[in-house]
Amino acid sequence: MTTQTKPIEAFSLPTPNGQKLHIMLEELAVPYTYHRIDIGKGEQFTPEFLSISPNNKIPAIIDPEGPGGQPISVFESGAILKYLGLKFGKFYPLDQRQQVEVDEWLFWQVGGFGPMLGQNNHFSVYAPEKIPYAIKRYSDETHRLFGVLNKRLDGRDFIAGAYSIADIASIGWASAWERYGISKAEFPHFHAWLERVLARPAVAKGLAVGKSDPGTPLVDNKAAQAILFNQRAR
Numbered sequence: 001m002t003t004q005t006k007p008i009e010a011f012s013l014p015t016p017n018g019q020k021l022h023i024m025l026e027e028l029a030v031p032y033t034y035h036r037i038d039i040g041k042g043e044q045f046t047p048e049f050l051s052i053s054p055n056n057k058i059p060a061i062i063d064p065e066g067p068g069g070q071p072i073s074v075f076e077s078g079a080i081l082k083y084l085g086l087k088f089g090k091f092y093p094l095d096q097r098q099q100v101e102v103d104e105w106l107f108w109q110v111g112g113f114g115p116m117l118g119q120n121n122h123f124s125v126y127a128p129e130k131i132p133y134a135i136k137r138y139s140d141e142t143h144r145l146f147g148v149l150n151k152r153l154d155g156r157d158f159i160a161g162a163y164s165i166a167d168i169a170s171i172g173w174a175s176a177w178e179r180y181g182i183s184k185a186e187f188p189h190f191h192a193w194l195e196r197v198l199a200r201p202a203v204a205k206g207l208a209v210g211k212s213d214p215g216t217p218l219v220d221n222k223a224a225q226a227i228l229f230n231q232r233a234r
Helices: 016-028 077-088 096-126 132-152 165-174 188-198 199-210 221-230
Strands: 008-012 032-036 060-063 071-075
Touching: 008 016, 016 032, 016 077, 016 096, 016 199, 016 221, 060 077, 071 077, 077 165, 096 132, 096 165, 132 188, 165 188, 165 199, 188 199
Parallel strands: 008 032
Antiparallel strands: 008 060, 060 071
16 A cells, blocks of 8 residues: 655645545545645746646646655646556556546546536636527536436446546536536436535545635636636747
8 A cells, every 4th residue: 555655735726626636635545735726816827837737727736755756746637636546546446447437437527527517607607798609508518418427327326336536526516516507306316426425524525625715716807817718828
């Protein structure tokens, strides 16, 4: 069993993508230090943060006890979950067929479930012009993706066999289901899974990380939105 003596440096925020990291670290019960990156102030564009996260997105980590005992930085939430799962031998299976199953649903989340819900939220909440086509496009896709997840969870306790990083990746986004008009009656298997996962103490702890000081608010804050949205290459 791998042990961690030096804290992992966690650069994040209590957003759905940041919560993946927080939950994973709490589930692993390894020491870590939380560093808030205030994206509303543009802290994601500092040279220090870009050196570990060149895509200027949270979360990112520095593990001082990386491969060979040397420090390593990892960016992109899915890559971080896989790295930590493999390092500590938890929540990511050893069997290759099971790994494929977990990877499928991990990549489903990072490539679809998260980005599409994010676009839904953007055009419904932040866009200065409410474009009916865009709102319907992403609302429909959000509904479709919750339907995919609901079907997957029919007869299953967790997304890919045992509780894994596939579940951890989806929790933060899924827990905002009411925002997207998702009903319990329509997607009962999803809701049973969500209640099951939210009952885990480490999930509750992970979701609470940073909530007391989440950084600059974005809603109705045009200055912060100008920093976060519609950026071009620098």
